[in-house]
Amino acid sequence: MENEKTNRVGSVIFSEYERGEAVKKAAEMSREDILGEIKISSLKGRGGAGFPTSTKWMLTAAAKSDEKYVICNADEGEPGTFKDRVLLLEYPKLVFEGMVVAGKTIGAKVGFLYLRGEYEYMLKSLHDYLSEMKQDQLLGKSICGKEGFDFDIQIRLGSGAYICGEETALIESLEGQRGEARNRPPFPVSTGYKNKPTTVNNVETLAAVSQIVTKGGEWYKTYGTNKSSGSKLFSVSGDCKKPGVYELPWGTKISELLKLVEAEKTKAVQVGGASGVCFPKSQFERTLAYEDISTGGSIIIFNESRDMVKVLKNFMEFFVEESCGQCTPCRIGNVKLLEGVEMIEDKTFTFNYINKLKELGKTMQVSSKCGLGQSSPNSFLSILENFSEEIFNGRNGGKHEK
Amino acid sequence: MLVVEKNSLTEEIEELVAHYGNDRASLLPILQDVQRKHSYISDYAQQEIARVLDIHPVEVYGVISFYSFLYSKPMGRNIVRLCQTITCDLQGKKAVAEAIERELGIKFGGTTKDNRITLEYANCLGMCDQGPAMLINDKVYSYLTPEKAVEILGEV
């Protein structure tokens, strides 16, 4: 692995921050004040679903229980996403302190960092960092010398299963089960890890919390748009000169981002990873924001040389393998969509059948048990919709080399 | 398996349980540790783990087979996982894969005769900005080219 950059530029998450700032500040604040600050910031979850963080915390805080848990979701498995890697390697202070703040706010004494198995190489540095935090009284018993401000963080490794990023599957996995998503309701905020109230947050969400607690919700809101406050980390990969992690305010246009990363001859941009949507050139003026294109930040760029059928096939293979396999629409539906893509590739399809598959895709979106099956048809539907000309007529008259 | 081996495995598992606790939530960490040491989780180990955690052996097997990084069959000493997902694919995964296969004389999914390397595909490793990428055990290698990949493999 190349050395990670250390001084990233960015105005919010990557802004100046000294270790311990958030925890020290939170130690002096009441739970209500912290919640208030998060509420003012209008921070929404950065894991993809965009659920308001203050609401999630409030529900967990209000749930009656002697035991509660904070879980930091570092399963980062969405193809094209690697911002959490950067945060954990370069800014563990933001992430871990965000967890401590969450713990104080909801009333939890234990937090888990669920780290995907692929990131095992970070384990040592993260453990070292936790020890340092303990030495500095930023973690453990009586944090900052405050009686009763106790919080401990355990790191748990995943073992190679994308679905374990889905919060209820993650909880199942933490409990030693197969990573199969749970029925909701009940939601983790009331019935989470070991059936106790649990808040699950993305790595980036918690990092943002540290900045918000330190610098204030109002400050945070000065970035972004009216409906999408603050900034977002974008993981940019694919056909461009400067792939990497970028911190940009919400409201950035796709075209602006493409320019920034020096992408040329771009034909398509996949926003949100394999479970996201693929946009053609005609939509590059749309903005990345909850009110327009909401995303967990994966941006994959395809230039004109790419065969979109191949791209789609790669995505569908991913879902066939990574579905947890418990519910019918997702387990079999993805196989059928993949078969459809292969028919297109082999030119053995009929338009009639492809239309049936599109209908099936829509059924999967509404009837699957969890977000995986609900979003896996996105790329199928958007690529066939936005690139049908190329797929069925263009490029060698619709031929796709194997 | 020899009785001595069995006993030492039992002892090892009991120690792990003492360390992590005998709750089912300890299952994954225990499996991961056993595998780290033995490269896989044998029938016997699975049943011992089930016994001490008071769950059914088939539940342990259900969990192992669910996670693609856990194995119930013996694997090579080193596990090489090449990313097969989209960005790495765009960036030349195929050439890398072919070079590795040629060099090791095995296909993906196979293990070298000397048991040194098991080759597998993995899904996105979170290194898409530096693809193609692969993991060798818990280490990550990026910006692979066919030559570079083969060279790295020569060193494990």
Place this chain on the structure above:
Amino acid sequence: MKNKKTLRAPVSQKAHIVEKPEDITTIGGTIAIEINEKKVTVPLGTTILEACQQNNIHIPTLCHHPDLCVAGVCRLCVVEVEGMRTLQASCAYPITARMKIKTSTPMVRKARKHILDLLLSEHYGECYSCVRNSKCELQSLSKEYGIEEFTFGHIKEPKHVIDKSSFSVLRDMDKCVLCKRCVRTCIDLQEVGVLEATYKGDETTISTFMDRPLAGVICINCGQCINRCPTGALRANDPSDAIWNSIDDPKKHVVIQTAPSPRAAIGEEFGLEAGHSMTGQLNTALKRIGFDGVFDTNFTADLTIIEEGTELIIRLFKALVNQDPSVSLPQFTSCSPGWVKYLEHFYPEYIDNLSSAKSPQQMFGTLFKTYYAKQKGIDPKDIVSVAVMPCSAKKYECNRPEMNDSGYKDVDYGLTTRELAKMIKEAGIHLPELPKDSFDSPFGDASGAGLIFGATGGVMEAAIRTVVEFVLGVKVEDVFKNANVEVVRGFEGVKYAEIPIGDKVGPVPDLIKHLVPNWDWLKGATLKIAVAHGTANAKKIMEDIKAGGKFSECHFIEFMACPGGCIGGGGQPIPTSPEIRKARAKAIYSEDESLDVRKSHENKHVLRIYEEFLKDGPCGHLSHELLHTHYTKRGKYIA
């Protein structure tokens, strides 16, 4: 059973824990909702499915089962809820707030059809060559949704090999729809833990430990998984072809014994509602099919009571009077082969507690090829003995290597209720229309005590009827009204009762006079008994005994592997539910009440056997040789 929260079941499979929200819309724990524009009020936490069922709105289900906890995986039961982006699985959605539900919108209907299309695309096999033809939930759903073609194709090659290793249960995973009912049955309801989902994604398969054949793992053969499987993926190992061959072979003398539970349920296979007893009609049918002798397993059930009851008395005498420390108490019943195997695997250290008396099926088997053969002057090698059982474990039991005390395989074939119904249909007989007939001599009609073996608590009740009369010397009717021992009846998972003996005891009856001198040693004692049905409940008792709890002080405990006892056995008609099992039990109890002889020791044929054949009496030398058996410490390790 429904709201059971066991530690074992994965949380995703457990019943919901619904906290009552402090919300103004929830007055008095109920909540007003709208289903298809109709206003209804339901208790808080009711699932959408239950709410619909209570209001006679049909919702298709597949993974849902009334005996099992929620799974929410098939997604057939989806409905639209106003304001929600996605459809909701009605079986898994507890109502805690006001909502407007629509159960049949275009989106809902399309989703259900798609889901069926998907399941069918991977469902290998044809309906006409499947045991579950016309009793398959996938098939009837396809009919309900008008499936006329395979929209998304149809699998042409099987992916799996049928696992035929077990004497009892066959697994054909090409027909599996992954509803996980069998998993929830085996892990959660029965707590045996043989089946689980393995792998993920499109490779997900229900499997055993390391994909071993079923015979190689610790399956207890209870067949409860079969009863809850919606398709033909799980089925019993059917011997009916071999039985037909024997019937058609003029050299063979084919006898059949029928257990009490099949008659209380077989009518269901012919379209009757649960709860019709068909004893007389069944006898006619069996004779018409061509069995050479039709007998009542209740006869050997009565015999079991005498043998097992005597064994208990001997154990108690040794323990209390001789102070013999080697005696194992409590004594456990041994007539449920599922339970016996469960104990051999999970609690092998307790095999001495099992009564050594064989099950009624096996006792009869031995008698057929000894006593009966002699009486009839038939060479035992020409006798083919068939047992109609509500049970799939009986198939395993008759194949145990030790079950050949007659010098031959004591019972040749264990046949389930379902398989017998099939044979009757094959013979062109419509059971409900038949006249009644009685059982053949020399075993004749048995007592009601033998009959109630079929329901949980029945063995215990039968034993109590006899022991009370033996020891107290009074009529059991004087102690229990109508001779109905209500304390051991009903579907409570674990039942416990104490029967004080008091100061008055009777004379020792002739039958066992040679074993105990008098009953004085029982004066003032209290007989402690317990009953458990379903191995999950058995486990509760066993764990308590291990911990030295109250059940360790019991004298006699009845265990049945299946929920509800034999009437809920793994060979019984499908479907099963708490209501169905209740109806079957009712049929048995009312038939018992209608009989003249309701106590095992009053069965004159049983008494005759002791006079003519087992001359050294209950638990005597010959009976030990023929009617008793031994067990194997199997343990849990899967080699």
